[in-house]
Amino acid sequence: MSTPMVDVRGVHKSYGPLEVLRGVDLQVHPGEVTVIIGPSGSGKSTLLRSINHLEKIDRGYVAIDGEFVGYRRSGDRLHELREREILRRRTQIGFVFQNFHLFPHLTVRENVTEAPISAQGRPRGQAEALATELLAQVGLSDKADAYPRQLSGGQQQRVAIARALALRPKVVLFDEPTSALDPELVGEVLEVMKALARSGTTMIVVTHEIGFAREVADTVVFMDAGQIVEHGPPRQVLDRPRHHRTRAFLSKVL
Amino acid sequence: MTAPAVLEEAAAESAGSLTVIKARHPGRWIAGAVVAVLLAMAVNALVTNPAWDWPVVGAYLFHPSVLHAVLFTVELTALGIVLGFLLGTVLALMRLSRVPLLASAAWGYVWLFRSVPLILQLLFWYNLAALYKQISFGVPFGPAFFSVDSMDLIGPVTAAALGLALHQAAYAAEIVRGGFLSVDPGQLEAAAALGIPRARQIFRIQLPQAMRSIVPAAGNEIIGLVKGTSVVYIMALPELFYQVQVIYNRNGRVIAMLLVAAIWYLVLTTVLSAAQYYVERRFGRGLARALPPTPLQRVRGILTVRRAARRQRPARGGRR
Numbered sequence: 001m002s003t004p005m006v007d008v009r010g011v012h013k014s015y016g017p018l019e020v021l022r023g024v025d026l027q028v029h030p031g032e033v034t035v036i037i038g039p040s041g042s043g044k045s046t047l048l049r050s051i052n053h054l055e056k057i058d059r060g061y062v063a064i065d066g067e068f069v070g071y072r073r074s075g076d077r078l079h080e081l082r083e084r085e086i087l088r089r090r091t092q093i094g095f096v097f098q099n100f101h102l103f104p105h106l107t108v109r110e111n112v113t114e115a116p117i118s119a120q121g122r123p124r125g126q127a128e129a130l131a132t133e134l135l136a137q138v139g140l141s142d143k144a145d146a147y148p149r150q151l152s153g154g155q156q157q158r159v160a161i162a163r164a165l166a167l168r169p170k171v172v173l174f175d176e177p178t179s180a181l182d183p184e185l186v187g188e189v190l191e192v193m194k195a196l197a198r199s200g201t202t203m204i205v206v207t208h209e210i211g212f213a214r215e216v217a218d219t220v221v222f223m224d225a226g227q228i229v230e231h232g233p234p235r236q237v238l239d240r241p242r243h244h245r246t247r248a249f250l251s252k253v254l
Numbered sequence: 255m256t257a258p259a260v261l262e263e264a265a266a267e268s269a270g271s272l273t274v275i276k277a278r279h280p281g282r283w284i285a286g287a288v289v290a291v292l293l294a295m296a297v298n299a300l301v302t303n304p305a306w307d308w309p310v311v312g313a314y315l316f317h318p319s320v321l322h323a324v325l326f327t328v329e330l331t332a333l334g335i336v337l338g339f340l341l342g343t344v345l346a347l348m349r350l351s352r353v354p355l356l357a358s359a360a361w362g363y364v365w366l367f368r369s370v371p372l373i374l375q376l377l378f379w380y381n382l383a384a385l386y387k388q389i390s391f392g393v394p395f396g397p398a399f400f401s402v403d404s405m406d407l408i409g410p411v412t413a414a415a416l417g418l419a420l421h422q423a424a425y426a427a428e429i430v431r432g433g434f435l436s437v438d439p440g441q442l443e444a445a446a447a448l449g450i451p452r453a454r455q456i457f458r459i460q461l462p463q464a465m466r467s468i469v470p471a472a473g474n475e476i477i478g479l480v481k482g483t484s485v486v487y488i489m490a491l492p493e494l495f496y497q498v499q500v501i502y503n504r505n506g507r508v509i510a511m512l513l514v515a516a517i518w519y520l521v522l523t524t525v526l527s528a529a530q531y532y533v534e535r536r537f538g539r540g541l542a543r544a545l546p547p548t549p550l551q552r553v554r555g556i557l558t559v560r561r562a563a564r565r566q567r568p569a570r571g572g573r574r
Binding site: 052054083084087088089090091093095097099101102103104105114115118119120147163164167 | 438440441443444445446447448449450451452454458459462463537539
């Protein structure tokens with residue numbers, strides 16, 4: 001089998017006495033879509049944020065395409081990288097937040113071109129061409145000059161997806177991308193994500209949208225209390241869960 | 255008749271035939287009249303009393319020595335604000351830095367310069383030459399490359415500008431820091447997740463959003479400093495307040511000369527207030543769905559509506 005695009009091994013993370021991640025292993029292969037489900041407080045978001053080093057982990061490691069995020073290995077030691085280096089490696093990872101976090105003082109186009117220009121050093125013209133292409137892809141070609149506040153929540157989240165894709169990342173992480181949206185706006189965001197998945201983008205999605213998981217995921221991961229309890233293809237995990245905690249969770253959300 | 259019945263009856267009539275009569279507000283008219291009378295009395299008291307010496311005010315308002323003093327006041331204000339906010343921004347970034355010594359040094363600076371009255375600080379700078387005769391540049395605690403006389407380096411004007419700027423920096427630091435703290439932490443997180451370099455995160459993402467709360471407070475500070483420069487009179491520098499004192503000591507027209515100064519301070523702060531309004535609009539981009547119209551646009555809008563209404567009026571009369 002190919003080397004995993006995302007390789008999470010033995011990750012532990014505590015906030016003071018509270019152990020949020022207790023030895024998590026997860027491999028995602030290129031082009032795969034992995035959906036993480038689980039009750040709130042189970043460590044899903046923390047795991048996702050550890051993958052792009054927004055959270056520092058206490059033990060274990062995370063590698064993207066064979067390269068550690070946030071650390072450099074020499075022998076059996078991991079040296080924490082300097083911020084500049086971490087920032088550069090992060091450009092390989094797209095991140096979509098629950099609350100969009102678009103830059104409100106920049107137009108939609110500026111939001112999308114900011115990181116390619118300032119983090120990757122692309123020429124402005126090239127970055128703008130890419131932005132035009134990506135905004136068309138998320139169905140917002142006509143909104144390039146609008147400010148985020150002038151858009152609906154669903155439109156804002158689609159801009160955020162375009163912004164994450166503008167880095168041409170190796171993997172895109174979605175942290176509950178539809179949880180802050182009005183119910184009638186969830187569909188348009190999920191449609192964009194489905195199209196992305198079909199185009200072969202490697203994705204890790206934390207979500208409560210079980211329908212999306214069933215339709216799009218190659219692997220569904222169920223987390224509880226800082227551990228991966230069960231993982232496998234959606235039909236197995238969602239329809240014939242082996243673990244009683246998975247069954248208990250699904251009986252509540254389905 | 256019950257309320258639903260009233261509604262039904264109203265609905266039964268054709269909707270167009272019902273006319274809305276606006277409520278009358280006699281209280282508002284009375285309050286307005288009272289204020290108008292008070293204003294008229296105030297204007298009358300100002301204009302008719304010869305003790306105000308309006309002809310003298312007129313004669314000195316644009317007197318060259320007064321204009322020079324106004325210019326000097328503007329220069330001091332500009333120096334104080336620009337240097338003060340530059341240093342203040344550095345202090346604010348130090349205060350927010352992860353290096354404990356930087357953060358505490360900035361805290362100490364703010365503590366010291368906010369605690370000592372401005373007038374005292376100015377006198378300290380003015381008398382610096384008495385404290386340190388020579389100022390040397392070289393290796394810290396080591397040999398000096400060259401030295402200069404404190405008197406030559408820090409004259410009264412430099413001392414005044416420096417004093418105002420250093421004092422202003424302490425307040426500016428807190429205003430800028432408050433501005434940074436008012437930006438949603440998610441913004442920095444998003445910038446970090448996108449790999450945007452640290453300096454760019456601060457100046458492209460954080461600072462423009464922080465400006466929204468910095469500008470109103472900074473406007474206060476600038477206007478405060480315009481008037482605060484009058485403290486410099488103790489250093490016998492020819493700013494506005496000192497200059498009018500010089501003149502009234504000569505011609506004895508105290509009230510008139512104080513009026514001259516007051517009028518110029520009014521003019522300066524009015525210009526600054528107007529400037530602040532437009533700067534705030536600039537940094538309000540993207541924060542409201544549409545920017546509110548400027549006062550000029552509003553006046554123009556009202557005039558257009560009036561004109562349109564006047565054109566329509568005959569037509570409406572005809573329909574009747």
